[in-house]
Each structure stands twice: as structure tokens, then as C-alpha cells.
Amino acid sequence: xxxxxxxxxxxxxxxxxxxxxxxxxxxxxxxxxxxxxxxxxxxxxxxxxxxxxxxxxxxxxxxxxxxxxxxxxxxxxxxxxxxxxxxxxxxxxxxxxxxxxxxxxxxxxxxxxxxxxxxxxxxxxxxxxxxxxxxxxxxxxxxxxxxxxxxxxxxxxxxxxxxxxxxxxxxxxxxxxxxxxxxxxxxxxxxxxxxxx
Numbered sequence: 001x002x003x004x005x006x007x008x009x010x011x012x013x014x015x016x017x018x019x020x021x022x023x024x025x026x027x028x029x030x031x032x033x034x035x036x037x038x039x040x041x042x043x044x045x046x047x048x049x050x051x052x053x054x055x056x057x058x059x060x061x062x063x064x065x066x067x068x069x070x071x072x073x074x075x076x077x078x079x080x081x082x083x084x085x086x087x088x089x090x091x092x093x094x095x096x097x098x099x100x101x102x103x104x105x106x107x108x109x110x111x112x113x114x115x116x117x118x119x120x121x122x123x124x125x126x127x128x129x130x131x132x133x134x135x136x137x138x139x140x141x142x143x144x145x146x147x148x149x150x151x152x153x154x155x156x157x158x159x160x161x162x163x164x165x166x167x168x169x170x171x172x173x174x175x176x177x178x179x180x181x182x183x184x185x186x187x188x189x190x191x192x193x194x195x196x197x
Contacts, residue, residue, distance in 0.1 A: 023049055023175055026138060026164065033130045037140045040186045041160040041177065048179035049162070053118075057106075057170045063113040071112045081190065082107070083129040085137070090167065092117070092137055094126045102126060104139065106165065117165060117172055124161065127188030135167040142186040143176065157181040 027046045031038055066074060081095035094104040102120040107113075120126060126141035140162045148157040160177045 023162075023164065023173075026132065026136075029130075029132055030138060030140070030162070033138075034128060034140050037128065037160065037186055037188065041142075041158075041180045041182050043160060043177065043180045045179075049160075049175040049177045051173060052161070052176040053174040055172055057115060057117075057165070057167070057172050059106075059108070059115060059167070059170065063108070063111075063115050065111070065113045083131070083137075083190075084109075085131040085134045087134055089134065090137075092129050092139065092165075094120075094129065094139065100125075104163075106137075118163065118174065125185060126161075126163070127186055128190055137163075137165040137167075139163040139165075140186070140188070142182070144185070145178065145181065148181075155183065157183065158185055160186070 023046060030046075037043075078093055078095060081093050082091040083093075084091045089109055091107045091109060092104065093107060094102050097103060100122050102125060104117040104120070104126055105114045106117050120141070123144040123146065124141060126139045128141075129137060129139040131137050140160065142158045143161045145157045145159055159179075159181050161174060163172065163174045165172050
């Protein structure tokens with residue numbers, strides 16, 4: 001029994017270590033590819049990012065298939081918000097509702113199916129995404145910190161969030177950085193001219 005407990009603890013430790021080390025591995029990529037994001041939140045230390053949510057991706061069982069007419073409509077209406085990997089086998093789309101709510105979708109182009117990676121309501125938004133390679137995707141955005149809402153000035157503070165999706169490892173990890181704050185939401189290049197409700 002003691003041996004089983006040790007094995008379980010080692011496996012859990014390895015599981016959480018995978019997620020916690022994932023961000024440091026991409027720190028340079030994030031600094032080089034999301035410079036406005038880093039500057040907006042004045043990110044001084046990537047150690048301030050903590051895992052908020054981590055889980056595995058089931059790219060077969062959790063997938064939903066587009067109907068033929070849905071696929072064509074989706075491409076026609078939302079293609080400008082697709083970020084493709086280099087082989088164009090996958091894309092991410094995070095403007096699927098067209099207003100303040102976002103369902104972040106990972107789209108398998110060849111199979112015409114998708115997985116919902118996450119959902120953002122009014123206090124959060126993903127604004128930019130880049131593929132590190134064909135299998136690893138990083139999305140950045142912001143989150144409103146309602147705990148720091150000032151009723152006198154009617155102002156909130158905002159903190160950075162980012163998501164790392166690894167198709168090879170079948171993982172999705174969301175990080176929050178509540179230490180480095182900004183006075184406004186971060187607006188990425190994809191949505192610079194977008195008016196939010």
C-alpha cells in the first residue's frame with residue numbers, strides 16, 4: 001500500500017511539474033512575439049505567472065464536427081480571426097461570438113471539427129495568438145481584477161493571462177499574473193479596430 005501511495009505521489013508531482021515548467025520554456029518566445037503585451041502589463045518576472053487551470057485535451061472524444069453548411073458559413077464569417085499553424089492543419093479562433101463573449105476554439109482544418117479550449121465572459125479576453133511550432137500554441141490576453149475595483153473612480157485593475165496549448169502532449173494550461181497590473185484591458189493587433197460592447 002505504501003509503495004502504491006509513493007507511485008501516485010510521484011506521478012502527481014510529475015504531472016504538476018510539467019505544467020509549471022511549461023511557461024519558463026517559452027519565456028523568450030513570449031517576450032519576442034508579444035512585446036506589446038509584455039509592455040502593457042509591465043511584466044518584469046515570468047515567475048509571477050501561476051497556473052490557474054490545467055488539463056488534458058481529448059482531441060477525439062471532446063470534438064464537435066461542423067456540418068457542411070456550418071463549416072462554409074464559419075469560414076466565411078470568421079476566417080479573419082483564424083490563426084493557423086504553419087501547415088494549416090490546425091487553427092485557433094477566439095472571436096466566435098462576435099461580441100464581448102469568446103469561446104476559444106481549436107479547429108482541425110482537415111477534419112472540419114473543433115474543440116472548445118476555454119470560454120471568456122465580459123471580465124476576460126484573449127487578444128493574440130501565435131504558434132511556436134505546428135503543435136504548440138500560445139494565446140495572450142487580460143482579465144479584470146474585480147477585487148481591485150475602485151467605486152469612487154469606477155476603475156478596475158487588469159492582469160495578464162496566457163494559455164499554452166500543446167497538441168503533442170494533449171495539454172492546455174492557463175496562467176494568471178496578478179502581480180503585474182495595468183489600468184486598462186490589453187488590446188492585441190488582431191482586435192485593434194474592434195469595438196467591444
